[in-house]
Amino acid sequence: MTERLFTFPTLNQAQIAQLTALGVEVVPASDWETATDIDIIFGWGEHGAAVLQNPQNHVRWIQTFSAGVDYLPLDWIQAHHVQVTNASGAYSAAIAESTIGYLLYFLRDFNDAVKNQAGHFWQVPARTELATLANQKVVIYGTGSIGQHIAELLNGFGNYPFGVNRSGHGVAGFQGTVSLKDDAELVKDADVIINAMPATAETTHYFNTAYFDQLNGVRIFVNVGRGKSVDENALMHALLYQNVLNAALDVFEHEPLPKDSKLWDYPNVLITPHQTGFDVDNVRPIFGYLTDNLKSWEADGTLSVNLVDVSRGY
């Protein structure tokens, strides 16, 4: 039986042919108002909920284009037993490279150089202002695909980071891990803190005033996880009072970051517009997850890659 797959990303002829060969009829996003009998959704977008909840469709599986799935109507999805597979892993290499770039941007004092360049100032910093990544104590929140990729790159610098996850279970590439509730001792003398956790009830505003108050001049705070995990007002307070000296942020409580957010003007903050995972080669692995899952789906009704636990949200 031919399944109907509704796709938000525009697919090329080769991709459509590949899906057709797997027994799937491709319905483009432009047909969202008239399409019926949809079984599978690939990606997500403005009319995603309308397609999903249209009673003339019977969607049983969503393959997202993103790693996080917090923007989906998860309650409805759980109630209607729709399965979700995500793009976890597709962005991890690029996010990890961006994260190393963030750390070197501050450690190697590019942040001052960029500002001095604008004014034609040859302002040589003190040797003591620069440090090497090899010698930083790094703590990574989230030891899944992204956290592991960051750890792996850090290892190449001779740096063995610490990890924080739900249970405190050990993970390769980390010199130690603790559970979320046992992180106080670990972060007290951290040089670098990186958030790479998914957005869940447990992680919402995890980085709040109480969290930042316990720090004493952490050199760099990085958020490449989800914006909701950070209370931005608390972070700005920490930056002003130097519990955090620098921050690199790719995700925000509200995106786009509002034009009048004070964060834009912090001289010790680097803002990127939710782009750390971008890569000229992004589509290839995600299309691979879709076709791998299609094969197992057609064979025995299972989804073999990146199945999300909808009740947990990741």
Add this chain to the structure above:
Amino acid sequence: MTERLFTFPTLNQAQIAQLTALGVEVVPASDWETATDIDIIFGWGEHGAAVLQNPQNHVRWIQTFSAGVDYLPLDWIQAHHVQVTNASGAYSAAIAESTIGYLLYFLRDFNDAVKNQAGHFWQVPARTELATLANQKVVIYGTGSIGQHIAELLNGFGNYPFGVNRSGHGVAGFQGTVSLKDDAELVKDADVIINAMPATAETTHYFNTAYFDQLNGVRIFVNVGRGKSVDENALMHALLYQNVLNAALDVFEHEPLPKDSKLWDYPNVLITPHQTGFDVDNVRPIFGYLTDNLKSWEADGTLSVNLVDVSRGY
């Protein structure tokens, strides 16, 4: 016999005690006008030539604080059989980290993000504008301590660079090497070109108009070697005509880079003020070279670490 060591860097009590225990009397730089009977110079500075050439001194050895020695009066030094040891290796780890930082700054599109942040612009780039370091073809000129450290860090990203050196001899960490005169084929389709060569007659203006003309949109050109190796006018021409798309420069033909240099305003150039080697921990390894050399010097008159071939200039 007690040797007299003239030091440009200010030494702390522990360091002076260590040198005294090695049979050396320390003369601080502030005494440059009155000091006599100097045997050894540590570091270099404004009155270096006066101290070196003062007939009341008899300097036989200079331990520099720098890796490059092109600023020393090498003809005079060679004619008077003064030996020179440099600080090669002390900066390599920091320079290599800075170089990776440069590459990620452009590959992960921080250069645009920084400019957009200043205007509060949430300007999401196209996925196709970002790339990963893992997938770049990197060519490193100079396969000594700095080049090898850069290669080692690149290897951690799954990147195996090509090297260019005088003879084309193979070096660990590189997937291949060619000699300086055989580089044309190699650079034609390079994504990244890094200069980490010392300043010599052979390398002066090596990167000139003819060099840049053979390129076809190299993504990033990096200079962490010496400023004299690059004809800056030729580089600016290449940037304008997109033979080179971006450049990160730490060294310049004239330092400080003149206030009216047009380089400051190139939007696709990152300028740092000769700081890539800086590290809070710089002094430790260099003081180690000094004391290691002092020990062999006192024992049998040899210099065991980082002896420079003055005739070659490195």
